[in-house]
Amino acid sequence: MSDNRKDEFATDPLVGDMAQGMFLAEEATLVEKPEKTEPLGILFWVCVGWIAVNVLAAVLANVLPLKNPYFEDFNNINVGPGLHHLFGTDDLGRDIFSRVVFGSRVSIAVGVGAMIIGFGIGAPLGMLAAYRRGRFDTFITTIMYVLLAFPAIIATIAVLSFWTPRSLVKIIIVIGLASVPLVYRVIRTATLSVATKDYIIAAKVQGATDGRILVKELLPNIAPIGVSFLLIGIATVITLEGALAFLGLSVNPPTPSWGNMINEARTVLAENPYLVIFPSVALCLFLLCLNFIGDRLRTHFDVTEVKL
């Protein structure tokens, strides 16, 4: 197995990088962990709970009794955390707590939206290429490797800087398309390892149609890897959006997002560190939980597969 892994790295010199977080996904498909059956653990469910709370708060932000995130209260500028303003206020007197809650909407929308595009295009292509092999596989794989060589973050910065005015939908489309080659590669590798198994050949011999084999035999077997990569992919995309927002290339202010809140805090770092700390902690916790759930699911499913 270790040799396989080296080859994967060595014959993949043209692979670009999306963000460092994507490294986890590399690990996901390449590293085989020798651990024995492991329950998901309390920490796993704590993380699931935290993600659920975040998503619920983002969806229900309009209904929840939150202060208006756009209301500028010039009598209370740069106030520290307290009973009245849970996380304090920013340099325009806006409530940081409700801006953090509303800001999560952008991150979650970009993370989920971009991955829907990435998986919607990359996953079927990857499965089909690995199942069909031959010229079709060579053709698509070559194209994807050329695209992967183009560093994704620089490509997204380039496109977003020219494709003005920027909006949430454009950002989702650009990041989503940029993630297609990565999704393709992970899904293709995962499908390859399943497609040569005996039960696939058995299904073929029995005369099952290609469509049936792809959906009924291959899909359930690569789904666990797909789901754990999906979660790690969402985390990576959110990091990328955060970096873009930090550079001022994501949604326009005054719409809050975790990244552009940190960007706005740059100018008042010394006066109001809370403006940086709260969105940072919110973002890191969210990413950490996503990565942790993805990683746990991966080891969990790996083990059950070995046991079978």
Add this chain to the structure above:
Amino acid sequence: MRRLVMLIGIVFVISIGSFYLIHLLPGDPAVVILGTGASPAAKAILFHQLGLDKPVYLQYFAWISNVARGNMGTSFISQSSVAATIRAALPIDLEIIVLSQILAFAAAIPAAMRSARKPDGALDRLLGASSFTLLSVPPFIIIVLLVLLISIKLGIPHTGPSSYVTLASDPIGNLESLSLPAFTLAIGSFVVYYRVLRSDLIATLQEEFITMARSKGLSQRRIMWRHAFRPSSVALLGTASVNIGGLLASGFVVQYLLAIPGLGYTLITAINMSDYLLVQGIVLTVSVGVVVINFIFDFIINIVDPRISRE
């Protein structure tokens, strides 16, 4: 050889992509680049410089032959040569990256070796948990927190925003002002290198030639460095190669915060000032640079592990 053909193909695709960026702009490129109040004479010069009066494929050939001669046009905003601006900014990025990689390798290699010697030991668990946590902290948060702590709370000179010192004027001050950027990038790289090298070393240490070396009575140190590290370093080099694009991007973020005039800061300033020729030049330079660096890494990997090229 096949790789070289692929490299040329990719550079070609990148050049088309960067060239075509201008056409992504809504409306007349001349109006977008020059602004609505431009004089007809200025428009004519731009049209000639971009060759907008010719068909698209001829425009591309005119543009690429200029670029190949090192002429990326003259910025309409700052009136300075795009190539000269890039040449002035690029060394700063390289300096930050080289510094960060020295730090990252110097920390990751010994740490991974210690961990791999006793997998699931106390040190391994600690490093495993902390590196996993750090994977979820993006560089733009690390640098902001470092600035908050080191430049503002501790008041160390030359580390805060807009306090960049050039290498020529004051080498020590220059190191000081690049220390936070380099450290930020080093953290991200360390985490990745540590995890890759650790898991690869653990796998390598189970191979038979290691048992053989042990039974010959070789010292632990010699086994680790001479027998285990070389095969495992292939995975490390592969990861470092993949990491380059991410490093440049993190470098952009860090420069943006600290107003260090490298490529990243120049790029964002150019975007905000709608200096599209400069943006195009930087995108082209950086993308081609990453691809070429990956190619060189591939070459080095073949030298370190000759088994790969024989396949």
